[in-house]
Ligand code: HEM
Ligand SMILES: [Cu+2]
């Protein structure tokens with residue numbers, strides 16, 4: 001099982017060549033890489049929009065682009081980042097690649113369906129890209145009615161259609177994961193021996209399967225009103241605009257957990273590996289993922305505190321929102337406790353995991369501000385909300401994704417990334433991130449509304465700081481992009497288990513063979529039993 | 542670069558309440574952030590790997606610990622919930638003696654009207670120290686009425702009336718923002734709230750060129766739209782008498798009652814078929830498209846002025862303490 005040179009051996013990357021062998025592949029690992037290419041494209045598209053937004057906000061006057069263009073920029077930034085980058089990111093790339101391997105399976109339960117999911121994402125992405133190129137869309141990623149159905153003169157339908165189609169990609173991936181986890185575990189891989197990454201993706205899949213259809217229905221209703229002028233949401237036609245918000249957030253609040261849960265799974269793996277300890281409170285961490293998935297469906301109304309929903313509805317949603325915070329807190333405490341008396345090393349994935357915990361903590365705590373009714377009246381729809389969700393989605397989810405990419409890069413490609421550069425970029429990202437988003441909390445409390453193209457002068461200093469941070473952040477993201485590509489050719493050859501980790505994915509060679517394992521593994525230990533990895537070399541303490 | 546600020550001014554009775562909650566939330570957050578960051582740094586340094594072959598002790602789940610760090614945060618969040626909810630609850634009911642203002646949001650401006658008939662665009666003049674209630678309607682999409690210095694915000698949803706209220710505590714000039722994205726010039730849908738000394742406010746009221754009070758204008762509309770052909774004050778028409786309607790329970794055809802509030806009157810004008818008064822034929826034509834939201838507001842105000850005494854003490858801006866000569870004629874004259 002010990003390292004052998006990856007180049008001579010047959011593995012999933014060199015088993016066949018040619019475009020067709022990729023576009024028609026049923027190998028979950030190759031599909032994972034197809035997803036990787038797709039979402040990376042959207043990440044950079046979304047990033048380009050973000051850059052323009054930040055540059056525009058350097059000055060109080062709207063002077064770089066017109067208001068109309070500005071509105072399109074933040075809309076397309078949100079759409080690209082949320083629906084075509086962050087939602088698919090960890091599940092579709094890392095989950096696709098590693099979930100089957102981590103439970104000792106040869107592939108996902110439905111390999112063809114898996115390929116279809118990728119095509120759906122590409123088709124959905126194409127619709128949205130078309131909308132962006134044809135003229136853009138200006139409704140905000142939230143598509144609030146009646147603006148989106150009766151007033152906007154932009155490419156609402158093709159963007160919404162793109163999201164609709166991509167939603168099915170998400171549903172099918174979720175379905176595939178659920179069935180795989182239920183049916184394809186290797187002998188001895190009991191539920192409570194599964195790595196926490198698998199638990200997290202399982203919980204995420206439940207949300208994808210149960211929540212996304214509601215988004216699909218909402219988009220259909222939007223379509224019907226916009227195209228056939230049926231009164232559903234527009235009061236001028238007898239509809240109810242707040243109904244749209246209920247439907248939208250019934251999906252989109254759970255969707256924020258689609259984005260964060262997998263990342264939490266990654267962090268559990270990393271913390272354990274780089275402190276060589278079983279995750280403290282494994283059962284609590286595992287069940288907190290499921291608890292979040294379930295409770296996440298009960299709190300959507302906290303996005304509607306000032307929309308005119310009833311006083312008592314507001315109270316109930318505020319109350320329930322606090323419930324969902326507890327499982328998140330439990331995770332943070334358990335990760336921290338895992339470090340206690342560990343054997344800690346500071347390789348890049350671990351730096352990202354630390355970054356995740358820190359930034360997620362800030363994001364989560366500010367969620368508690370927003371869930372407090374009296375506070376939310378003031379800060380809702382301001383930059384405070386923007387800062388809150390970027391701390392969680394970019395500080396948290398994206399950090400976790402990058403941590404996971406570094407953690408598993410040797411396994412996926414058979415090459416090591418350059419550690420020095422990677423540590424540097426992790427640091428740059430952490431600093432740049434805080435400089436970008438921390439000032440936005442203050443801006444929000446001062447009252448700067450979100451989605452403003454021009455703003456009063458007194459907000460300028462903080463906006464300049466934020467833009468400065470964004471440029472640091474952009475550099476931070478470009479560095480990994482460069483060295484990852486560089487490493488494909490020049491990186492050190494990766495051993496099978498460079499980190500001394502316990503997961504089954506480290507028991508097979510890097511990169512793995514087409515069918516993942518030379519022989520079906522038999523599992524006889526808990527997920528994070530380091531004595532199994534170390535057994536030969538050291539005494540078990 | 543403009544004047545740099547870190548904290549917004551407090552200019553309403555609500556502002557210090559919200560800020561106190563903020564301090565509490567900040568204290569809890571800073572405590573937990575330091576705790577987590579501190580623990581991570583401490584453990585990371587103390588337990589860094591010292592030899593390649595090191596294998597730490599296996600640790601078992603500590604159930605007590607799990608319970609402690611679930612229950613304590615839960616307790617704290619319940620404090621947050623209760624505190625936040627009580628602010629919200631208390632802030633939800635405007636006091637009866639509030640000054641009534643009407644606001645109409647439309648792409649991309651705020652139209653504000655005083656009971657005495659003064660109309661303003663993107664500006665609102667109000668006296669310090671008196672509760673002010675704003676009843677809002679939208680001509681098109683959703684807007685949101687946001688005054689950071691007052692810590693209040695309320696979405697203005699088309700097709701219904703929304704209300705917000707505040708008691709300014711400090712004279713000055715404060716930002717009014719539209720906080721809900723409403724299209725191209727959303728960031729231009731801003732204005733100023735001027736909080737004035739009561740005497741200055743009275744001067745301002747009498748100085749402005751009001752074209753008759755809201756209710757007066759409503760009366761003119763009532764005549765020019767020929768509402769009065771059907772609705773007569775002497776009960777001769779085939780239609781309900783609107784005198785003393787406001788605030789009453791109305792019997793509906795097909796059973797049930799509804800309170801005759803602003804929303805009901807607005808609906809009776811724009812969608813008369815939605816609720817039919819018991820004993821009458823559904824013959825009233827709809828006025829949707831014929832009247833704008835601010836005209837509807839004037840009509841509503843006229844119907845209110847037909848008595849009984851408005852619930853929200855909307856009209857008596859002058860009766861506060863200093864009597865004021867030369868104030869515009871109060872509407873209740875017709876009661
Ligand atoms: C820890 C528990 C959390 C609580 C109590 C919480 C609370 C809230 C509340 C009350 C709002 C509504 C704010 C408003 O619009 O006024 C909000 C907005 C938001 N939150 Fe959270 N949140 C939490 C975790 C998360 C997570 C994990 C994510 C994402 C991964 C997230 C992403 C968002 C987003 C995207 C929005 C704003 C969406 C928009 O209006 O465009 N939140 N959060
Ligand atoms: Cu939410």
Ligand SMILES: [Cu+2]
Nearest residue numbers: 719721723727
């Ligand atoms: Cu607006």
